[in-house]
Amino acid sequence: MSFQTDRPILAIDTSTSSLSLALRADGQTLLHHSEAGTRQSALILPHIRALFAEAGVGAADLGAIVYAQGPGAFTGLRIGTGVAQGLAAPFATPLVGIPCLDAAAYxxxxxxxxxxxxxxxxxxxxxxxxxxxxxxxxxxxxxxxxxxxxxxxxxxxxxxxxxxxxLADKPPFDGCADMPTAADYLTLALSGRYPAAPAAQAELLYVRDKVALTAKEQAEQKAPR
Structure with missing residues (x-):
């Protein structure tokens, strides 16, 4: 499934505690990036509406919506993908999922x-x-x-x-703690290397079956060794 790159494109990244949005329209990219914590679900739609208003476009004008596919924060990924599907479905807008580790690597x-x-x-x-x-x-x-x-x-x-x-227990290689923003997801989507799909077929990338520790496991982690 292809998408029209000459139309506005919205990118959404809620894979961490940040809320990151990018809207490409008329040759410019508008950005919103903030620390949202547990308020992503309350803030995401108002900030998308603000970007739409600034660019003078609406959901019906979008050629595609790009979303962070994971792996990442389970709740955040569900929020971002749900909003992407909700905006895309009424207009049959293609969705482009970008794996979060790809966005970091590039x-x-x-x-x-x-x-x-x-x-x-x-x-x-x-x-x-x-x-x-x-x-x-x-x-x-x-x-x-x-x-x-x-x-x-x-x-x-x-x-x-x-x-x-x-992290205190970081990988045994030299590295920088920089993380991608929605603008980086947008750039990867425009590379054409990641497929677009209908809203109903949007998928998240999970590499862990277990998403939380039990109370007993949390207590064991906190106990002196």
Missing amino acids: LRPGRSGVLAATDARMDEVFYAWFDTAAHRRLTPYRVGAAADIALPDGAAFSDGIGNAFA
Whole structure:
């Protein structure tokens, strides 16, 4: 399924505690990026309406909606995808899902061995290795202990990127804790390397079946070792 790049395009990233939006219209990109915490669901539609008003467009004018596909914060991903589907369905607007680790990795373009790693909570990180010069992902998307991350066979490390590098237990590679914004998701969607789909077929990318610790597990983590 293709989409019209000459029409306005909205990008939504709610994969972290931030609310990040980008609207490309008439050759310019309007941005909103703020720390929303648990208020993403209350703030997302008012801020989208504000961007629409600033650009002089509406949901019916959109050529596509880009959304953060995961892995990331479970509740945030559901909020972003639900809003994207709600805006798209009445007008048969295509949706483009961008994996969150891809968006992080391509903050380091033209590199052969990029480790994208983000905070997965529960003492784990989401991660994958990329060759951004050749536009290839070198490993599956994974979740696990940062200390267990290893360089793929035949690859040479070049960069680490993502908020996992700000953790106390960070990956055993050098890296920067920068994270993508909705504008970066929009740029990847415009590359044409990620497929568009009808709203009803929008999917999230999960790499962990368990999304929360039990009360007993939380207590065990806090107990002195």
